[in-house]
Amino acid sequence: MLKTEDLKAEIRRMCEEKDAIILAHYYTIGDIQDIADFVGDSLALARKAAETDAKIMVMCGVHFMAETCKLLSPDKMVLCPDLEAGCSLADSCKAEDLKKFKEEHPGYQVISYVNTTAAVKALTDVVVTSGNAKKVVDQLPKDAKLIFGPDYNLGNYINEVTGREMLLWNGGCHVHERFSVEKIIELKKQYPEAVVMAHLECKAPVLAVADVKGSTATMLNYAQQSDKKQFIVATEAGILHEMQRTCPDKEFIPVPPEISESGLECSCNECQYMKMNTLEKVYNCLKNENPQIEIDPEIAKEAVKPIERMLELS
Helix, strand or coil, rough: CCCCCHHHHHHHHHHHHCCCEEEEEECCCCCHHHHHCEEEEEHHHHHHHHHHCCCCEEEECCCHHHHHHHCCCCCCCCCCCCCCCCCCCHHHHHHHHHHHHHHHHHCEEEEECCCCHHHHHHCHHHCCCCHHHHHHCCCCHHHHHHHEECCCHHHHHHHHCCCCEEECCCEECHHHCCHHHHHHHHHHHHHCEEEEECCCCCHHHHHHHCCCEHHHEEEEEEHHHHHCEEEEEEEEHHHHHHHHHHHCEEEEECCCCCCCCCCCCCCCCCCCCHHHHHHHHHHHHHHHCCCCCCCHHHHHHEEEHHHHHHHHCC
């Protein structure tokens, strides 16, 4: 296999040759963020997918993100470096379970977090991201009966800040669920001047001790604009690459998980699905134009509607 720098050069050469762009989420490895045409959170990636003129999109993230790209640009070829790169949140809400839940609650509108499959989006009235959830919910009628899923922590936070009483699906992100208040307090003792930043997928006690609460983009923007020099970051550790790149004079301290998946302490909290994206896989999928994302046309017809509504409202 080619060396890292040669791989990067070949990937960029093929992008030029094939009229392809690489989209990468902040949680992917640094090498992939470095060769991407665009790096962002879920909302920014969705917007980019909707507006690109490129013939091919390589979505370096997880499977639902590649599906979102295909839904918004059905005429484009969308490549996913590893089809097995899933999402614990998306897995926590199956389409057949949501369909049954809707039937049990007639008259309710469904708000689905973007971390869901196309089949779930097809049963949804409007999609949201952590970056725009409050803004979207605020625009819905005050008397609207709402189901929010699958992220319980995000839904609970939105209920709190909007005064809504949405019914919440009991799903969670395996990465953000592992953060604990105790670990943050320990780090705060070491870095008393540091700003604590936490993603809205974190549990309520973690959000309660955070100075800044929001999406990855919210945290990144805050760090870039703040005159503070130290930040304790409670989200997937991949974001630290972009934080450090754009703020080289600042220090970013990742909050470790309470207990890692191996049962051992480790210094950061990572999503193994995001880390399934590698330079070798990006190279191979561009070279072979495979694996491609395909979505059942009937599902796609319905699933794109709540995404487009989200983009309109946000």
